[in-house]
Amino acid sequence: MELHIAKDPQQLSENLAAWISNYIQEVLQDQEQFTFVLSGGNTPKQLYHLLAKEPYQQMIPWEKIHFFWGDERAVPFDDERNNARMAYETLLTPMGIPEENIHVMRTDIMPETAAEEYEKLLKEYFKDSDVTFDLVLLGMGDDGHTLSLFPGMPVVNEQKDWVKAFFLTAQHMYRITLTAPVVNKAACVIFMATGAGKAITLKNVIEGTFNAEQFPSQLIRPQDGELHWFVDEAAAGALEI
Numbered sequence: 001m002e003l004h005i006a007k008d009p010q011q012l013s014e015n016l017a018a019w020i021s022n023y024i025q026e027v028l029q030d031q032e033q034f035t036f037v038l039s040g041g042n043t044p045k046q047l048y049h050l051l052a053k054e055p056y057q058q059m060i061p062w063e064k065i066h067f068f069w070g071d072e073r074a075v076p077f078d079d080e081r082n083n084a085r086m087a088y089e090t091l092l093t094p095m096g097i098p099e100e101n102i103h104v105m106r107t108d109i110m111p112e113t114a115a116e117e118y119e120k121l122l123k124e125y126f127k128d129s130d131v132t133f134d135l136v137l138l139g140m141g142d143d144g145h146t147l148s149l150f151p152g153m154p155v156v157n158e159q160k161d162w163v164k165a166f167f168l169t170a171q172h173m174y175r176i177t178l179t180a181p182v183v184n185k186a187a188c189v190i191f192m193a194t195g196a197g198k199a200i201t202l203k204n205v206i207e208g209t210f211n212a213e214q215f216p217s218q219l220i221r222p223q224d225g226e227l228h229w230f231v232d233e234a235a236a237g238a239l240e241i
């Protein structure tokens with residue numbers, strides 16, 4: 001696991017945009033397409049805006065990137081809580097990414113059906129071989145959740161299915177999420193976390209004893225891939241480093 005600490009959220013996003021750009025260009029030297037799993041939430045917005053600007057507009061071969069999502073809130077696309085909508089607004093539309101390269105978790109059908117369809121989509125895209133995403137970008141909630149793997153929810157322990165839908169009582173909405181095993185097959189997983197409100201949780205997740213029920217972010221341990229944490233000084237404030 002590699003820890004990258006930035007002064008503040010702006011510097012973190014700038015550092016991460018440069019890191020992702022280099023990584024994508026490096027991977028595309030050896031393959032034709034690149035699979036990028038986007039995160040929802042607020043933290044990545046600044047990063048997506050930066051990736052949609054110079055120099056990344058020119059540097060990254062966007063036409064070779066296929067976009068997926070780690071999780072989705074089962075709300076209509078035009079609802080401001082929809083993760084795909086946020087990515088379209090900040091990155092996909094400004095960059096003119098072709099629709100055939102964008103693979104959303106559908107929120108216009110029953111969540112369970114959307115989860116089944118997404119699993120089928122992944123199997124087709126990866127031609128029934130292992131789903132090995134090139135890059136998965138994740139956030140971490142101040143309760144230690146990531147994706148839609150929330151403390152105490154059965155989905156935290158899911159080992160068979162790659163995509164699950166469930167009703168999240170605390171938020172009165174259905175969520176659709178990749179499960180930990182499928183993310184752990186990725187070549188590279190990057191967490192972003194900022195703000196003092198996440199400092200104690202981050203210390204527990206990174207330095208504490210393993211307790212995935214309480215801190216589902218600890219489930220993310222790529223089998224063969226890289227794990228990076230990009231955090232700001234406020235979020236890193238409780239770490240013993």
Ligand SMILES: O=C(O)[C@H](O)[C@@H](O)[C@H](O)[C@H](O)COP(=O)(O)O
Binds near residue numbers: 044
């Ligand atoms: O759909 C979501 O909300 C995300 O996938 C979720 O896992 C998010 O990454 C964390 O809740 C952190 O969110 P913030 O970046 O807003 O703190």
